Amino acid sequence: MEYTYEQAREILTSSGKFRIDLGLDRMVKILELLGNPQDKLKCIHVAGTNGKGSVCSIIASVLKESGQKVGLYTSPHIYKYTERIKINGEDIPENIFAKYVFEITDTAEKNNIPLTEFEILTAVMFKYFFDENIDTAVLETGLGGRFDATNVIKSNLCAIITHIDLDHTDRLGDTKEKIAFEKAGIIKPNCPVITSEGYEAIKDKADGCNSLLIMVNPIADISELSLKGTYQQENLSLALEAINFVFPEISQEIIDEGLKKVKHPCRFEYLKDRNILIDGAHNPNGIRELKKSLDLYFPKLKRQFVFGCLDTKDYPEMIRILFNENDKIYFYHFNNPHSVPVEKLKAACKYNAKEFTSLNDLPKNNETLTVICGSFYMMNEILKPELSAV
Secondary structure (H helix, E strand, C coil): CCCCHHHHHHHHCCCCCCCCCCCCHHHHHHHHHCCCHHHHCCEEEEECCECHHHHHHHHHHHHHHCCCCEEEECCCCCCCHHHHEEECCEECCHHHHHHHHHHHHHHHHHCCCCCCHHHHHHHHHHHHHHHCCCCEEEEECCCCCCCCHHHHCCCCCEEEECECCCCCHHHHCCCHHHHHHHHHHHCCCCCCEEECCCCHHHHHHHHHCCCCEEECCCCCCCCCCCCCCCCHHHHHHHHHHHHHHHCCCCCHHHHHHHHHCCCCCCCCEEECCCCEEEECCCCHHHHHHHHHHHHHHCCCCEEEEEECCECCCCHHHHHHHHCCCCCEEEECCCCCCCECCHHHHHHCCCCCCEECCCHHHCCCCCCEEEEEECCHHHHHHHCCHHHCCC
8 A cells, every 4th residue: 555645744743643752662662573673773873952963964964975875863854754864865755754654653553552753753764774774874862862762772883962951941851960961861881972061961971881981172163064153163073073983984075075065954044045044043052052153144234033932942031142122023923832922922022023924024135134043843834945945
């Protein structure tokens, strides 16, 4: 029977699956039934609050340039679930994606394993990467690390822990040290871990696992990197250390070519023909870095913002950091049960703001930059696919 992407999407978003339920028991059970494909993959595993996807995309691009067959798993997606699972930069084909989704959910239901949306996607990824015989899998955690669905791997080529900040505090803890403890859960026995921040929880986990802890100075030169934004310095530093440590045979020339070809949509992505800047910054630290990057790259342009946010985020602080009295501000309530209503966003903002309706309704001129930010989950509603620079 031929299954369609739309049918698979309906399963993933159905009641009961579209939820967060941290824990590894369900993943262990379903992957055993699938033959434990994750145990046969060579993985680079990345956790952290901000920068995970960029680090993964940088590493995958360089490894592809070196001639490897590289699997890349990131989240969330902008337009379609298939964006999350790539081999050598190509999304998993929709018909193959649907086939895996139906096979895995059918197996789960027959064995009374109530998988979540992210667990289904992660199982699809492991099976697809194994079946396609990739050389290296680059994996981004979904939430946390210790109980994240990706953390069923028993070893890795290396673990990377990116910048840590206060986010998902209801699930991961209300201090950075507690969050670092959760992220450090991806560290495996005798497998190196690379980070640029010296949290005791990471050091203790590395010591307990007899794992080499590599501390990186986050000052890499991003001039060759296709991704822009001041925060990419730290991300690139971590990615380069991983590449040089795990794959020392890759030349600087190949690395430089790989850096020029990195694609990671909605991360300080500039659509020059429309004078639109898209950034998925969705917590105070991300917004702070966005503000710094805007000041650096577009110091002379006026700004108009389209901002929407989930109610699980500290949106009053994000609003305080981002806006000033000279900005035009538009708030957006997108199609998500946790999207903050426009009136609440307005109440948190001391400047005048309007409700966003459409990009076509915004003033357009070369002196004013339109910045869309606050949540990845609203991008597909605001942007038309043909606008994307990817």
